[in-house]
Amino acid sequence: MNFLSPDFSPAYSEIFILLMVCLVMLVDLAAGEKRRYITYGLTQATLIGCAFLTFATFSEETTLTFSGMFVDDAMADILKLMVFATVSAVLIYSHTYVRDRGILTGEFFCLILFATLGMMVMISASHFLTLYIGLELLSLSLYALVALRRDSLMATEAAMKFFVLGALASGFLLYGMSMVYGATGSLHIQKIAEVIAGGVNNHEVLVVGLVFIVAGIAFKLSAAPFHMWAPDVYQGAPTAITLFIGSAPKLAAFAFVMRLLIDGLGNLVADWQGMLVILAVLSLAVGNIAAIAQTNIKRMLAYSTISHMGFVILGFISADWNGYSSALFYVITYVLMTLGIFALIMILCRNGFEAEEINDFKGLSKRNAWYAFMTMILMFSLAGIPPMVGFYAKLAVLQAVVNAGFVWIAVAAVIFSLIGAFYYLRIVKLMYFDAPETDELITVKSDVKLLISVNGLAVLLLGIFPQSLMGLSLYAIQNSM
Amino acid sequence: MLFGIPLLSLVIWLPILFGLVVFATGGDRNAQLARWIALAGSTLGFLVAIPLYTGFDPSTSAMQFVEEHAWFERFNVDYHLGVDGISMPLILLNCFITPLVVIAGWQVIQERVSQYMGAFMMMSGIVNGVFAALDAVLFYVFWEASLIPMFLIIGIWGGPNRVYAAIKFFLYTLMGSLLMLIAFIYLYQLSGGSFSIADYHQLPIPLDAQILIFIAFLLAFAVKVPMWPVHTWLPDAHVEAPTGGSVVLAAIMLKLGGYGFLRFSLPITPDASHYLAEMMIVLSLIAVVYIGLIALMQADMKKLIAYSSVAHMGFVTLGFFLFNAYGIEGAMVQMISHGFISGAMFLCVGVLYDRLHSRQIADYGGVVNKMPVFAAFFMLFAMANAGLPGTSGFVGEFMVIMGAVKINFWYAFLAATTLIFGAAYTLWMYKRVIFGAIASPAVEELQDISRREFMILAILALAVLWLGVYPFPLTEVMHATVDNLLEHVGNSKL
Numbered sequence: 015m016n017f018l019s020p021d022f023s024p025a026y027s028e029i030f031i032l033l034m035v036c037l038v039m040l041v042d043l044a045a046g047e048k049r050r051y052i053t054y055g056l057t058q059a060t061l062i063g064c065a066f067l068t069f070a071t072f073s074e075e076t077t078l079t080f081s082g083m084f085v086d087d088a089m090a091d092i093l094k095l096m097v098f099a100t101v102s103a104v105l106i107y108s109h110t111y112v113r114d115r116g117i118l119t120g121e122f123f124c125l126i127l128f129a130t131l132g133m134m135v136m137i138s139a140s141h142f143l144t145l146y147i148g149l150e151l152l153s154l155s156l157y158a159l160v161a162l163r164r165d166s167l168m169a170t171e172a173a174m175k176f177f178v179l180g181a182l183a184s185g186f187l188l189y190g191m192s193m194v195y196g197a198t199g200s201l202h203i204q205k206i207a208e209v210i211a212g213g214v215n216n217h218e219v220l221v222v223g224l225v226f227i228v229a230g231i232a233f234k235l236s237a238a239p240f241h242m243w244a245p246d247v248y249q250g251a252p253t254a255i256t257l258f259i260g261s262a263p264k265l266a267a268f269a270f271v272m273r274l275l276i277d278g279l280g281n282l283v284a285d286w287q288g289m290l291v292i293l294a295v296l297s298l299a300v301g302n303i304a305a306i307a308q309t310n311i312k313r314m315l316a317y318s319t320i321s322h323m324g325f326v327i328l329g330f331i332s333a334d335w336n337g338y339s340s341a342l343f344y345v346i347t348y349v350l351m352t353l354g355i356f357a358l359i360m361i362l363c364r365n366g367f368e369a370e371e372i373n374d375f376k377g378l379s380k381r382n383a384w385y386a387f388m389t390m391i392l393m394f395s396l397a398g399i400p401p402m403v404g405f406y407a408k409l410a411v412l413q414a415v416v417n418a419g420f421v422w423i424a425v426a427a428v429i430f431s432l433i434g435a436f437y438y439l440r441i442v443k444l445m446y447f448d449a450p451e452t453d454e455l456i457t458v459k460s461d462v463k464l465l466i467s468v469n470g471l472a473v474l475l476l477g478i479f480p481q482s483l484m485g486l487s488l489y490a491i492q493n494s495m
Numbered sequence: 496m497l498f499g500i501p502l503l504s505l506v507i508w509l510p511i512l513f514g515l516v517v518f519a520t521g522g523d524r525n526a527q528l529a530r531w532i533a534l535a536g537s538t539l540g541f542l543v544a545i546p547l548y549t550g551f552d553p554s555t556s557a558m559q560f561v562e563e564h565a566w567f568e569r570f571n572v573d574y575h576l577g578v579d580g581i582s583m584p585l586i587l588l589n590c591f592i593t594p595l596v597v598i599a600g601w602q603v604i605q606e607r608v609s610q611y612m613g614a615f616m617m618m619s620g621i622v623n624g625v626f627a628a629l630d631a632v633l634f635y636v637f638w639e640a641s642l643i644p645m646f647l648i649i650g651i652w653g654g655p656n657r658v659y660a661a662i663k664f665f666l667y668t669l670m671g672s673l674l675m676l677i678a679f680i681y682l683y684q685l686s687g688g689s690f691s692i693a694d695y696h697q698l699p700i701p702l703d704a705q706i707l708i709f710i711a712f713l714l715a716f717a718v719k720v721p722m723w724p725v726h727t728w729l730p731d732a733h734v735e736a737p738t739g740g741s742v743v744l745a746a747i748m749l750k751l752g753g754y755g756f757l758r759f760s761l762p763i764t765p766d767a768s769h770y771l772a773e774m775m776i777v778l779s780l781i782a783v784v785y786i787g788l789i790a791l792m793q794a795d796m797k798k799l800i801a802y803s804s805v806a807h808m809g810f811v812t813l814g815f816f817l818f819n820a821y822g823i824e825g826a827m828v829q830m831i832s833h834g835f836i837s838g839a840m841f842l843c844v845g846v847l848y849d850r851l852h853s854r855q856i857a858d859y860g861g862v863v864n865k866m867p868v869f870a871a872f873f874m875l876f877a878m879a880n881a882g883l884p885g886t887s888g889f890v891g892e893f894m895v896i897m898g899a900v901k902i903n904f905w906y907a908f909l910a911a912t913t914l915i916f917g918a919a920y921t922l923w924m925y926k927r928v929i930f931g932a933i934a935s936p937a938v939e940e941l942q943d944i945s946r947r948e949f950m951i952l953a954i955l956a957l958a959v960l961w962l963g964v965y966p967f968p969l970t971e972v973m974h975a976t977v978d979n980l981l982e983h984v985g986n987s988k989l
Contacts, residue, residue, distance in 0.1 A: 394643060399669075400636035409632070409676070413570065416680045424680065428673035435669055439646075439662055447650040447658050481567035488569060 021079045024086030027067040027094065028134050034060040035127045042120030050118055054109065057123045058102060061130070065098040074493050078140060082202055085140035088493035089272070089342075092486065093137045093265050100262040100349055101130050106465050107357040108254030114365045115252060117162045125162075126258065129155035133266035139273055142191045142201040149187070149234070152266060153180050156259055160251040172250025179233065179243040187230030193223025194279070203278040210281040221285050227274060228289045235267050237293045237327055238300040241320045245304075248316035249370075253363065256312055257356035260319060261349045264326075268345045271330060276338065283333045290331045291423060297324030298427055302434035311359060311372045314437060315352075318396060321434055322348050328427060329411045332418035335491050340410035343487040347395075347407040347476070354392045354469040358385060361458050361466065375441055377450025385456065386445045388470035395473045397438040398431055403476040403483070410484065501562050502546055503576040506586060507624045510540045510593065514616030517609050526608035530601055533612035537594040540619060544590035547583055553972045556580070556979030558629060558693075566633065570683070572690050575630040580976030581757050581827065582626040584969060585750055588834045589626070591958075592746045593619040595951050596739040599842055602947075603738065603849050604652060611652060614644040615739060622747050626754060631679040631690040635672070638751065642668055645740065645748065653735040660728075660735035667728040668718050675715035675759075678708045682763070696762045699988050702770070709767035712760045719752030722812055723782040726805045733801035734854070738845030741797065745804050745837035753811045753830050757823070757980065761815065765984040768816065775816040780909045782809030787916035791923070796844045796854050799924055800837065803880060806913060807833050807888075813910060814895040817902050818984060823977050824970055825894025831969060832879075832887035832962055839876040839955040843869070846948055847928070851937055856927050860934030865941040870929050872944075872952040877925045879959045881918040887962035 022029065038060065042053040068091050076087040105126070112118045128151060135148030157180065161173035195201055197220040198209040214220060229240060236244035248256050275286060301321025308314035326348070329341025362369035362378075369375075379386035395402030408431065415424045458466075476483055513536025520529040551559060558577030566574040578586065596615055604611045621644070624637035642665055650661035683690055686698050700708065718725045729749075733741050761768050768775075783806050790802035807829065814826025846869060847862070848854055863870040879886035884893075892913065899907035933939050944952070962969065 399643065400639045405636070405639070409680070410570070412677065413680050413683065416677070416684055421677070421681060424677050425674070428677060432666065432670050432673055436662070436666060439665060442646075443650060443658055443662065446647060447661070479567075481569060484567060484569035 020081070021077070023071060024077045024079050025084055025138070026071060027064040028131060028138070030067055031060060031064050031127060031131050031134070034063070035124055035131070038127065039120060039124050042123065050120075053120055053123050054105070057127060058105060060127060061098045061102045061105075064130075064134075065095055068094050068098070076494060080144075082204070083141035083144045084138050086138060089269070089490040090138045090494070092490040093269050094134055096265050096346060096349070097130060097133050097137070097262050100265065100353065101126060101258075103353050103357075103465060103469070104254070104258050104261060106461055107353070107360060108257060110459055110462070111254045111360045111363055112252070114363075115163060117252065119162075122159070122162060125155045125159050129159070129258070130262070133262060136266045136273075137269040140203050140277075142195070142203070145203075145270065145273060146184075146188065146191070148266075149270065150184065152263060153184065156180075156255075156263070159255045159258065160247060162255065163252050166252075168250040169252060172247045175243055175250075176247045183230050183233030183240070186226045186233065190223045190226030190228075190230060193219055193226065197223060203273055206278045207280060210279065220282065224279060224282055224285055225289070227279070228286055228293070231267075231271055231274065232293050234270065235264075235323045235327070236316075236320055237323045238296040238320055241297065241300060244320060245308075245313045245316040248319070249310055249313045253312065253356060253360050253368070257353065257360070260315070260352045260356060264323075264345055264349055264352075268326070268342060272338065275330070276333075280333070287331050287333060290327050291420070294324045294327040294331065295423065295426055297321060297327065298430040302430045305434065305437045308437070309372055310370055311374070311441075312370060314372060315355065318434070318437075319352070321430065322396075324430075325408065325411050325427065328415050328423070331420065331423075332414040334414075334418070335488075335495060336417060337411075337414035338495075339484075339488040339491040340407075340414045342491060343410050343484055344407040346483060346487065347403045347473075350469065350473060350476075351392050351395050351404060354388065354466065354473065355396070357462070357466050357469065358389050358392070361385060361456060361462065364454070372441060372444060373451070375444045376448045378445040381450050381453065382456045384467070388466060389445060390442050391470050391474050393438040393441050395477070397435040399435070401474070401477040403473050403480060406477060406480040406484070502543065502550075503560050503562055503578065503623075503627045505543050506540065506547070506590065507576075507620050507627060509543060509620070510536055510616045510623070511620035513537075513540070514613045514620065517613035517616055520609045523606065523608055526605070529609035529612050530597070533597045533616055534594060536616055537590075537597050537619065540616075541590040541594055544587055544623075547578065548587060548972070551578075551580075551583055551972055553580065554975055556975045559583075561629075566630070570632070570690065571688050572632045573630045574633060575691065576627040576633075577629050578627055580973035581980075582754065583972060584827070584831055585754055586623050586626045588750070588831055589619060589622050589747050592742065592834065592838055595838070595842075595954065596742050598947060598951055599742065599845060600737070600739045603845070607651065611648070611737075611739075614648050615743065618644040618648075618743060618747075622751070625751055629692050631682070631692055631695070634692070635676055635679060639669070639672055641748070641751070645744070648740040648743075649732055649736045652737040652740065655735075656731070657735040660731040663728050664732040667725070671715035671718035671725075674711040678711035681708065692758065692763075695759075696983065698763070700764065702766055702989055705764040705767035705988070706770065709760060709764040709771060712755065712764070716752040716755035716760065717778075717812075719755065720749060720808045720812060721752065721805060722778050722809070723786060723805070726782070726786070729805060730798050730801040733804075733841075734795060734797045738841060738848065741801075741841040741845070742838045745800075745841060746834040749804065749808055750830050750834060753808065753815075753826070756812065756815050757827075761984050762980060764988075766987055766989055768984065769818070772816045772818070776813060776906060779809045779813035779816070780906065782806055783813065783910055783913050784916070787913055787920065790920040791916065793920075794856055796847070796856055796924060796928070797841070798854075799856075799920060800840045800844065800880075803840075803917065803920060804833070804837050806917070807837070807880075810892055810895050810910065810913070813906070814891075814898060817895070817898040817906075818981065819898050819901055820977055820981060821894050821901070822898030823981065824973060825891050825896075825898055827891075827973055827977070828887070828894060828962070828966055828969060829891025832891050832959070835955055835958045835962070836876060836879045836886075836888055839872075839952065839959065840880055842948075842951060842955070843873045843876060846944060850941055856924055858935065859928040859938060860931045861929075861938060862941060863929045864933055865938065866943045868949065869944045869952075872956060873925065873929060875956055876959065877921045879963070881921045882914050885960070885963050887959045887966070889963060890966045
C-alpha cells in the first residue's frame with residue numbers, strides 16, 4: 015500500500031462531482047438570476063458525467079483504495095447510477111416548483127450536488143470514518159435544503175427538528191461506533207468483521223455498541239420508534255425538497271445498512287436480528303395505522319414511508335443474499351414510486367397554491383384523466399396490488415422472511431399492509447369517485463409530462479416484466495458479498 | 496394449442512387489448528365508438544373461446560391447451576396456462592357474459608362510457624387469466640388485478656352509497672387474498688422453490704401445516720364465494736354496483752372463489768379438507784338456510800337477489816365438501832347455472848331500475864299490465880332461481896342434494912329446504928312486483944322491454960332452459976377431471 019499515490023480510479027466520479035460543485039458555484043455567481051438555466055444545465059451535466067464515469071469504470075471486481083477506506087464494487091456502482099438517475103429526475107420534477115417559490119438559487123443546486131456526493135461516499139465507504147463523513151455531508155446538506163425557504167415558518171421549524179434529531183442520531187451512531195472500535199480495535203469494516211469472526215472477549219461492549227448503531231440506523235431510515243422527525247419534516251419542507259429527502263437518500267441508507275450491519279457486524283446476526291424484527295414490525299404498525307388519520311398528503315406519505323422502511327428492514331432479517339437482494343429491490347421500487355407521487359403532488363401545485371391536503375386530489379380524473387391514471391398506478395403499487403411493481407417488491411421480501419422461518423412476521427406484515435391499503439385507496443377514491451372542487455387547468459412543462467409518464471408506466475411495466483430489476487438487484491448483491 | 500395458436504393467451508389478452516383501445520377513445524364525445532369497439536371485442540372474445548370447447552378432449556383429466564414460458568427466473572415463476580374440465584366451462588361462461596354486459600350498459604351508461612366499457616373488457620381478460628393460470632404467482636396477479644376494475648366500476652357508476660361499498664369490497668377481498676399469498680410463499684419454500692400449482696398438488700404436507708394453509712385459502716375463497724359469515728360485503732357491493740357490475744359480480748366473480756376451492760384447497764390440502772369438512776358443510780348449510788330466511792325479509796330487490804346468491808353459492812361449497820362425484824359435479828353445474836340465472840335476475844331488476852330508478856319492491860306492483868313480455872322472462876328466471884325442474888337451477892341443486900343424501904340424511908334435508916325458501920322469497924318478490932293492481936302513476940307509464948333488452952334476456956333464457964333440459968354437454972367435459980380430483984383428494988398427502 016503506497017500512501018503517497020493512492021489509486022484514484024475507483025473514486026473518479028466522486029472527484030469529478032466535487033470539482034463540478036465548485037464550478038457550479040462559481041458559474042452561478044457569474045450567470046446570476048436571469049441565466050440560472052445555465053446552472054441548472056451544468057448540474058444535470060454533472061450528473062450525466064458522473065453516471066458516465068461510473069459506467070465506464072464499472073467492473074465486477076471489488077477494489078479497495080485510500081488505505082482500504084473506500085470500496086468500489088458492483089453494488090456501489092449500481093446504487094450510484096440509481097442515485098444519479100434519481101437526483102436528475104428530482105431536478106426535472108422540482109424545477110418549476112422551486113422557481114415559483116423563489117428558491118431556485120445557486121445554493122439549491124450546490125446543496126443537492128453536495129448531498130449527492132455524500133450519498134456516493136456512504137455507498138462506497140468501507141471504513142467507519144468514511145461512512146460517517148458521507149452521512150454527515152448528506153445530512154447537513156439536507157438540513158440546509160429544508161431551511162432553504164427561510165421566510166416560511168413551517169420549513170424553518172422542520173429544519174430545526176430535522177437538525178436536532180439528526181444530530182442526536184449521529185451522536186448515537188458515533189457512540190456505537192466507538193464502542194465497536196473499543197471491542198475490536200479497528201474502524202475498518204472488513205477488519206472488524208474478521209476480528210468478530212475470530213471471537214472477541216468483550217462481547218457485551220460490542221452488543222451495546224450494536225444497539226446504538228442500530229438505533230442510529232433506525233433514525234436515518236425513519237423506522238419506528240425513531241420515526242418522529244419524518245412526518246414533520248416531510249410536511250414542513252417544500253415539496254421539492256421532500257421529494258429529494260424521500261427518494262435518493264433511501265438508496266444510500268440501504269448501502270449504509272449493508273456496509274455497517276452486514277459487511278461489518280454480520281457475525282452478530284443473532285444479536286441484531288431480534289432488534290430489526292422489532293423495528294420492522296413497529297414501523298409497519300405505526301406507519302400504516304397512523305397514516306389513516308392524516309389529512310395532509312405529505313404527512314400521510316411520511317407515514318407510508320415509515321411502513322415501507324419496515325418492509326425494507328424485514329428484508330434484512332433473513333440475513334442472506336436472498337433477503338438483501340429483496341430489500342434492494344424494494345428500495346429501488348420504493349424510490350421509483352416516491353418520485354412519481356411527489357412529482358404528481360407538485361404538478362397539482364400552482365404558483366401561490368400548495369397541494370397539501372389529500373382533498374386536493376378530489377376529482378382529478380375529471381380534471382386530467384392521464385395524471386389521475388398515473389396516480390392510481392402509483393397508489394395501487396404502494397399498496398402492493400399486482401400487476402404493479404410494488405407487489406413484486408412485497409412478494410420478494412415476504413418470500414425472504416418466510417424462507418428465514420418467520421412465517422408469523424410475514425402474516426403480521428400482510429395484515430398491516432391490508433390496513434395500509436385503505437389510505438392508498440382513499441386517494442383513488444378521491445380522484446375517481448368525487449367531483450372536483452376546482453376546474454382549473456393543470457399546466458405542466460413537457461419534460462415533466464414525459465418523465466412522469468415514463469415514471470408511472472415504468473411502475474406498471476416493471477410489474478409485468480419484473481425480471482430485469484430483480485435480476486439486477488440479485489447481481490448487485492451477489493457480486494459484492 | 497390448436498393450429499399453433501396460443502388460444503388461452505388470446506382469450507386473456509384479446510379483451511385486455513380491446514379494453515385499452517376502448518380507453519383510448521377518450522371522452523364521451525366518442526361514446527358510440529367506445530360501445531361498438533367494446534361489443535366487437537367482447538364478441539370476438541367469445542368466439543375465440545369456442546375452440547376451447549370444441550377442441551377439448553373430455554376423456555382426459557390432464558391440462559389442455561397448455562402454454563409455458565419462463566416469466567421471471569428470480570423466483571422461478573412461469574407464464575403457465577392450461578385448462579381442464581373445471582376451468583374451461585368457467586372461461587366460456589365469462590366470455591359469454593361479457594358481451595351481454597356490454598349490451599346491457601349500452602344506453603344506461605352515459606357518463607365516462609369508454610372507461611366503463613374498458614373496465615369490463617379488462618375485467619373479462621383478467622378473470623380468464625385467473626381460471627387459466629397454472630402458476631401460483633400468475634394466478635395471484637390475475638386474482639388481485641381483478642379487484643381494480645371492479646373497485647372502479649362500483650365506485651364510479653354505482654348507487655348512492657357506492658364509495659362505502661367499493662372500499663368494503665376491495666378491503667374484504669384483499670384481506671382474504673393476502674393470507675393466500677403467504678400460503679403460496681410457504682408452499683414455495685416447502686416445495687424447494689416452485690410456484691407451479693401442479694407441484695403443490697403432489698407435495699406432501701404435514702397435517703398441522705395443511706390446516707393452516709387450508710385456513711389461509713379458506714379466507715381468500717370464502718370471502719369471494721362468499722360463505723357465511725364473511726358474506727356481508729356482497730349485498731352492499733351488489734346493491735350499489737351498476738347493473739353490469741352486479742351481473743359480473745354474481746355471474747363471474749363469485750365463481751372465482753368456488754374455482755379456488757377446486758384448484759387449491761381440495762387438491763393441495765386434502766387431509767385438512769377431510770378434517771375440516773364438517774365445519775365447511777355446516778357453514779354451507781347456514782348459508783343455505785339462514786341466508787335464505789334473510790332473503791325473505793328484504794325490501795330491496797337487488798339485495799334480495801344478492802342474498803339468494805349467497806344461499807345458492809352455499810350449495811356449491813356444500814357440494815365440494817361431500818367428496819363424491821354428485822356433489823362436485825352438481826356444484827360445478829350450480830356455478831355455471833347460477834352464472835346465467837343470477838346474471839339474468841340482475842338484468843331484470845336493471846330493466847325495472849332503468850325505468851323507475853327504484854329498487855324497492857314496495858314501489859312496484861302490477862307491472863305485468865304494462866310489461867307483459869318482460870313479466871314472462873322474469874317469471875322464467877324467477878322459477879329457475881327457485882330451482883324449478885326443467886331449468887338449470889334444478890340440475891345443480893338436485894345433484895348436490897343427491898350427493899348429500901349419501902353422506903347424511905340431515906344434510907340433505909336441510910339443503911333441500913332451499914327449494915322451499917328459494918321458491919318463497921323469489922316468487923313472493925315476483926308476486927309483489929309483477930302482479931296486483933298498478934301501484935303508482937310511474938308504473939302506469941312503464942314501457943315494455945326494447946329489442947336490445949329482449950335479445951339479452953332471450954339468450955339467457957335459452958341458456959337456462961338448455962342447461963336445465965340437457966346438461967350433458969356440460970357434465971361430459973368435467974367427468975374425467977372431477978373423477979381424477981376425487982381420486983386425488985382420497986389419497987392422503989401426509
